[in-house]
Amino acid sequence: xxxxxxxxxxxxxxxxxxxxxxxxxxxxxxxxxxxxxxxxxxxxxxxxxxxxxxxxxxxxxxxxxxxxxxxxxxxxxxxxxxxxxxxxxxxxxxxxxxxxxxxxxxxxxxxxxxxxxxxxxxxxxxxxxxxxxxxxxxxxxxxxxxxxxxxxxxxxxxxxxxxxxxxxxxxxxxxxxxxxxxxxxxxxxxxxxxxxxxxxxxxxxxxxxxxxxxxxxxxxxxxxxxxxxxxxxxxxxxxxxxxxxxxxxxxxxxxxxxxxxxxxxxxxxxxxxxxxxxxxxxxxxxxxxxxxxxxxxxxxxxxxxxxxxxxxxxxxxxxxxxxxxxxxxxxxxxxxxxxxxxxxxxxxxxxxxxxxxxxxxxxxxxxxxxxxxxxx
Ligand SMILES: Cc1ncc(COP(=O)(O)O)c(C=O)c1O
Numbered sequence: 403x404x405x406x407x408x409x410x411x412x413x414x415x416x417x418x419x420x421x422x423x424x425x426x427x428x429x430x431x432x433x434x435x436x437x438x439x440x441x442x443x444x445x446x447x448x449x450x451x452x453x454x455x456x457x458x459x460x461x462x463x464x465x466x467x468x469x470x471x472x473x474x475x476x477x478x479x480x481x482x483x484x485x486x487x488x489x490x491x492x493x494x495x496x497x498x499x500x501x502x503x504x505x506x507x508x509x510x511x512x513x514x515x516x517x518x519x520x521x522x523x524x525x526x527x528x529x530x531x532x533x534x535x536x537x538x539x540x541x542x543x544x545x546x547x548x549x550x551x552x553x554x555x556x557x558x559x560x561x562x563x564x565x566x567x568x569x570x571x572x573x574x575x576x577x578x579x580x581x582x583x584x585x586x587x588x589x590x591x592x593x594x595x596x597x598x599x600x601x602x603x604x605x606x607x608x609x610x611x612x613x614x615x616x617x618x619x620x621x622x623x624x625x626x627x628x629x630x631x632x633x634x635x636x637x638x639x640x641x642x643x644x645x646x647x648x649x650x651x652x653x654x655x656x657x658x659x660x661x662x663x664x665x666x667x668x669x670x671x672x673x674x675x676x677x678x679x680x681x682x683x684x685x686x687x688x689x690x691x692x693x694x695x696x697x698x699x700x701x702x703x704x705x706x707x708x709x710x711x712x713x714x715x716x717x718x719x720x721x722x723x724x725x726x727x728x729x730x731x732x733x734x735x736x737x738x739x740x741x742x743x744x745x746x747x748x749x750x751x752x753x754x755x756x757x758x759x760x761x762x763x764x765x766x767x768x769x770x771x772x773x774x775x776x777x778x
Contacts, residue, residue, distance in 0.1 A: 403717045403718075403719050404717060404718045404719060404753050404758070404762050404765070404766065405719055405753060405755065406719045406720055406721050406751060406752070406753045406754075406755075407583045407584075407753075407754075407755055408755040408756075408757050409582060409583075409584075409587040409755075410655070410659065410755070410756040410757055411587070411648070411652075414651040414654075414655075415647070415648045415651045415652070418647040418648065418650065418651050419644055419647050419648060421647065422643050422644050422647045425643070427643060428642055428643055428644055429640075429642050429643060430454075430640045430641060430642055430643065431642075431643045432643065433643040433646035433647050433650060434454050434640070434641045434642065434643060434646040436646070436650060437454060437641070437646040437649050437650050437653070438452050438453065438454050438593070440650065440653055441454075441578075441593050441649075441653060442595075444560075444653060444656070445568035445570065445571060445595070446567065446568055446571070447568070447571055447595060450599050450602065451595055451596050451597070451599060451602055452593050452594065452595050452596070452602070453593070453594045453596070453602055453605055453606055453609065454591065454592070454593055454594075454640070454641035454646065455591070455592050455593075455594055455609055455639045455640065455641060456590055456591060456592070456639045456640060456641060457579065457581060457590045457591065457592050457639075458486075458555070458557050458577050458578065458579030458581070458592035459484075459486035459490075460592065460609070460637065460639040461575070461577035461592050461594045462484075462486050462487050462489075462490040462527070462553075462555065462577070463486070463489075463490040463493065463494075464594075464605065464608060464609065464637065464639070465490065465527075465553045465575050465577075466490050466491065466493070466494035466496065467494065467608060467634075468575065468601060468604060468605050468608060469524075469525055469551045469553065469574060469575065471491075471494055471496050471524050471525055471551070472494050472495050472496060473495040473496065474496075474522065475496040475497070475522060475523075475524035475525070476496065476497045476499045476520060476522040476523045476524060477491040477496050477497070477498060477499065477523075477524060477525045477526070477527055478499045478500075478501055478515055478518055478519070478523060478525070478526045478527070478550075479491065479498065479499070479500055479501070479526075479527045479529065479727065480500070480501055480502075480503045480508075480509065480510035480514070480528070480529050480742075481500040481501065481502065481503065481726040481727050481728045481735075481739045481742045482503050482508045482529065482531065482724050482726055482727075482742050482745065482746070483527070483529045483555070483724060483727055484529065484555060484557065484724055485724075485725075485727070485730070487527050487529065487555055488727045488730070488733055490527075491527065492733065496524070497522070498727070498733055498735065499518050499520075499523070500518070500727055500728050500735055500737065500739065501514045501515050501517060501518045501739075502514050502517075502739045502740065502741050502742055503531075503739075503741055503742050503745065504741060505741035505742075505744050505745050506681070506683075506684050506700070506745075507531060507534055507683075507684060508531040508532075508534075508698070508742075508745050508749070509529070509530065509531050509534060509535075509536045509537075510528070510529070510536065511536075511537060511540070511541075512537065512540035512541045512543070512544045513540075515541065515544060516544055519544075519548055519550075523548060523550055524550065524551060525550055525551035525552070525553055526541070526544075526545065526550055526551070526552050526553070527553045527555060528541065528552060528553065528554050528555065528573065529555045530554065530555070530556045530559050530562060530569050531696070532558060532692070532693075532695040532696030532698065532723070532751075533556065533558045533559035533560070533561070533562040533569075533692045533693035533694070533695040533696075534559075534562070534683075534686065534690075534692050535559070535562050535563065535564040535569045535690045535691075535692070536564075536569075537564075537687075538564045538565075538569070538572050539565075542572060545573075551573070551574045551575075552572065552573030552574055552575075553573055553574060553575045553576070553577075554569060554570050554572060554573040554575070554576035554577070555577060556569045556570040556576055556577065556578055557577065557578060557579035557584065557592075558578075558579065558584050558585060558693055558695035558696075559578065559692070559693050559695070560578055560584075560585055560586050560656060560693050561585075561656065561660050561691060561692070561693040562690070562691055562692050562693050563690065563691045564689070564690050565689045565690070566689070570595050571595055571597075573597065574596070574597050574598070574601065575594060575595065575596055575597075575601070576594070576595040577592055577593065577594045577595065578592060578593050579591075579592050580592060580593075580645075580649055580652070584695075585656070585659055585663070585693055585695060586649065586652040586653060586656055586659075587648070587652060588645040588646070588648040588649040588652065589645055589648065590645065591641050591645045591646075591649055607633055607634065607636060608634055608636040608637065609636065609637055609638070609639045609640060610636060610637075610638060610639075610640060611632060611635075611636045611637070611638055612632040612633050612634035612635060612636030613630055613631075613632055613636070614630065614631040614632060614633050615629075615630045615631060658756075659756045660693065660694070662756045662758075663693070663694035663754060663755070663756065664694055666694070666697070666754050666755075666758055666763065667683075667694045667697055667754065669763055669767075670682065670697050670699075670752070670754075670763075670767070671683075673763075673767040674699070674767060674770065677770065677771065677774055678778075679701065679702050679703045679705075679774060679778040680699050680700065680701060680702065680770075680774075681699065681700040681702060682699060683696075683697065683698055683699075694754060695754070696723065696751045696754065697751065697752050697753075697754040698749050698750065698751050698752075699749070699750055699752060699770075700745070700748045700749050700750075701748050701749075701750060702748070703778055704747075704748075705773075705777055705778065706722075706747065706748050706749070706750050708773075708777060709750060709770070709773050710722075710750055712769070712773045712777075713752075713766075713769055713770070713773075716765075716769050718752075718753065718765070718766055718769055719753065720750050720751060720752050720753070721750075721751050722746065722749055722750055722751060723751055725746065726739060726742045726743070726746050728742070729746070752766060752770075753766060
């Protein structure tokens, strides 16, 4: 089966993990520190503004506490968002308010967001679909006008920039995921970015039980180093040196990963350009880059599901991301989201990852064409 997403791991990661075993320290340590520092440099920020954690979903949930969002607040999300984002809002007692998206990019615009702002709106939990940057200037203006917090979910957007600046660094908080299905993978892990260093300090405590004092070796011998105090009922959500070892090696390979993904993207663009019943992803605005996480095609003749089945029967796996939150009955959302509905019914993410060989790509393209010849 040709996978839709796939990690690329090798001996470099294994050898770095072996070093961790030999160091006799598996927990949060020097390697987590190094990964934070290198990732911060990679996105053009600084270590004092980032924090590693165990997954991006933890970042979404924690953002609610850190941005002081709770009952009586409303949080706006594009309906095409990750389920963890919807859950994070509902779990803190705030009201989940959804907006429609652009049917081609699946991102929300400032105009989509503004339509659902009310006096209770407290934050926008923005989603950069597949690493394609949202149009940040008007969204940041909106946030200023209405005094809204911005939390950026850029889970797969490790190399995505808007006007030369990494997505995730615009909002009060931003976050990237390194789970098993992303581009830079370490099993599970994430980096959180904070605009204000004070918020980062608060987050550091929150992600470790709200401890006010360091514990263990880091405490001075002048005190009883096993004693502590807390400032909040925080979580325990930290990265460890095993996952950081993997993440560091993956970060070193990221530019090569991007070159390959860009190649795959270009190849689909060229080879599928003349398929009349398909819409290919729109070209990026000139001042943006993407991490090429998805290659999402849109099937114009209502045969998306048939195409997905046809490909799967021929060992080519595809999927659609993300099931719109307004269709999840558990959220009890009413309203109309015509663009998201159209996108959800016609969009298909076809395989894109670093390990796709020329034969795979030729097979994917020819199988899509074959479907067209039979059914379209
Ligand atoms: C858009 C988006 N946000 C957040 C997450 C959560 O990431 P994690 O698996 O690291 O919790 C995912 C995971 O698939 C995602 O796709």
